Amino acid sequence: MSQGIEWSIHCCALLALLPPKRTLRIEKIAQFYDLPVPYLRKHFQDLSRAGILKTTSGPKGGYRLAREAKEVNLLHIYEAIEGPEHAFRCNEIRQNGPNTCGQKVYPAACNIATSMWKAEEAFRRELEKVSLEDIVKTAALQISPERRQKSAQWLEEALSNQ
Amino acid sequence: MSQGIEWSIHCCALLALLPPKRTLRIEKIAQFYDLPVPYLRKHFQDLSRAGILKTTSGPKGGYRLAREAKEVNLLHIYEAIEGPEHAFRCNEIRQNGPNTCGQKVYPAACNIATSMWKAEEAFRRELEKVSLEDIVKTAALQISPERRQKSAQWLEEALSNQ
Numbered sequence: 001m002s003q004g005i006e007w008s009i010h011c012c013a014l015l016a017l018l019p020p021k022r023t024l025r026i027e028k029i030a031q032f033y034d035l036p037v038p039y040l041r042k043h044f045q046d047l048s049r050a051g052i053l054k055t056t057s058g059p060k061g062g063y064r065l066a067r068e069a070k071e072v073n074l075l076h077i078y079e080a081i082e083g084p085e086h087a088f089r090c091n092e093i094r095q096n097g098p099n100t101c102g103q104k105v106y107p108a109a110c111n112i113a114t115s116m117w118k119a120e121e122a123f124r125r126e127l128e129k130v131s132l133e134d135i136v137k138t139a140a141l142q143i144s145p146e147r148r149q150k151s152a153q154w155l156e157e158a159l160s161n162q
Numbered sequence: 163m164s165q166g167i168e169w170s171i172h173c174c175a176l177l178a179l180l181p182p183k184r185t186l187r188i189e190k191i192a193q194f195y196d197l198p199v200p201y202l203r204k205h206f207q208d209l210s211r212a213g214i215l216k217t218t219s220g221p222k223g224g225y226r227l228a229r230e231a232k233e234v235n236l237l238h239i240y241e242a243i244e245g246p247e248h249a250f251r252c253n254e255i256r257q258n259g260p261n262t263c264g265q266k267v268y269p270a271a272c273n274i275a276t277s278m279w280k281a282e283e284a285f286r287r288e289l290e291k292v293s294l295e296d297i298v299k300t301a302a303l304q305i306s307p308e309r310r311q312k313s314a315q316w317l318e319e320a321l322s323n324q
Contacts, residue, residue, distance in 0.1 A: 001249040009274045010255055034258035074277060087163040093172055096196035099312040111300045112171045115236060119288035126281035138273040150261040 004043040004081045007035055009135065011044075012052065012077060016069040016136045017155065023055075023062030028158045032151075043081060050080035060162060069136060075127035088116035166205040166243045169197055171297065173206075174214065174239060178231035178298045179317065185217075185224035190320045194313075205243060212242035222324060231298060237289035250278035 011029050018024060026044060030037045044063060047053040054066035065072065090113035095106055109117075140148075173191050180186060188206060192199045206225060209215040216228035227234065252275035257268055271279075302310075 001251070003251070003253065005250060005278070006253060006255060006274065013274070032259045032261070033255045035255065074281070088167060089163070089165070091165065091168060093168060093195045093197065097194045099194070099309060099316050101306060101309045101312065108304070111297055111304060112168065112175070115289070115292045115297070116167070119236070119285045122288045123281045123285035126284045127277070130277045135273055135277070142270070142273060144263060147261065147263045150263065154261050 002081055004039075004046075005078060007033070007040060008043050008047055008077050008081055009074065009132075011040070012047070012065065012072065012132055013135050013139065015053070015063060015065050016132050018064055018159070021064075022159055023060070023064045024158060025062040025162055028162070029063065032154070046080050047077070050076065052076055052080055062162065065132070068133075070131050070133040072132045073128050074130045074135075075124050078124075078127055086117055086120055088113065088120060090116075164243055166201075166208075167240060169195070169202060170205050170209055170239050170243055171236065171294075173202070174209070174227065174234065174294055175297050175301065176317075177215070177225060177227050178294050180226055180321075183226075184321055185222070185226045186320060187224040187324055190324070191225065194316070208242050209239070212238065214238055214242055224324065227294070230295075232293050232295040234294045235290050236292045236297075237286050240286075240289055248279055248282055250275065250282060252278075 010033055014029060014032060015024065026041055027037055029035075030040050044053055044055075048055055048063075048066075051066050052072055053063050055061065055063050090109060092106065092110075094110055095101075143151075172195055176191060176194060177186065188203060189199055191197075192202050206215055206217075210217055210225075210228075213228050214234055215225050217223065217225050252271060254268065254272075256272055305313075
């Protein structure tokens with residue numbers, strides 16, 4: 001699984017903390033988690049294409065969530081980064097070899113592929129249950145007062161300096 | 163997900179069809195699905211290490227399942243190939259950046275990691291439900307008579323020629 005999943009969920013959770021209509025420059029977001037801007041930009045482009053992030057241009061431009069935190073779930077972010085395809089790719093190897101009978105005798109996907117896809121579906125259904133709002137709310141219970149205070153101060157400064 | 167998962171499940175399902183105590187040479191197994199022997203051997207080594215396949219040496223040596231088909235499930239094969247680690251690797255990026263507070267304030271995994279791992283757990287629980295015996299039984303209902311006959315004949319010849 002791409003490292004971009006961890007980066008993207010954390011960065012989207014950070015953006016969920018912004019006041020309404022405000023944006024944050026990608027350089028500041030990258031700084032918050034000590035991430036390389038060029039790689040992060042690639043993921044942000046994927047997230048924007050998926051309708052999760054919105055970018056505004058200009059000297060005060062930056063990124064914000066394109067919709068409310070409760071309307072973005074972990075499956076949206078996962079699919080934006082990894083794509084909508086199954087992780088298990090069926091190459092129909094059962095059709096290969098000396099006993100092949102041509103495509104006509106394989107009308108449906110085999111039970112190996114469908115079993116793998118059913119398991120992937122269970123994975124996706126779990127991700128779908130967790131919204132960015134859930135992440136932010138439960139994170140607030142996990143974060144130490146020291147960390148919360150530092151982050152809030154950093155965010156205030158970052159917003160006032162741009 | 164590695165292509166080795168598809169290869170391994172199909173090959174293990176083929177080996178589940180062998181008469182008791184019989185083995186099949188890797189070259190024949192590879193031929194059945196038109197797979198490259200060197201890559202397949204790498205996966206077979208992983209499957210052997212995981213106690214799923216057993217190999218016998220000598221001129222009549224080859225591979226067979228190390229235990230009954232009902233005792234091998236898709237999670238066993240998945241973990242033999244992909245390893246037991248989570249697909250989502252948490253790099254604790256929340257501890258990075260200008261607001262870091264040192265490891266002491268992060269006693270437990272964050273809710274992003276635990277949410278991803280919970281979803282992976284759902285994936286694994288589904289794979290665990292499906293045994294090689296299930297695969298072979300439902301495949302028998304899916305396979306056309308033409309394919310079944312060709313394969314049975316091929317297997318008989320392969321076993322008698324080694």
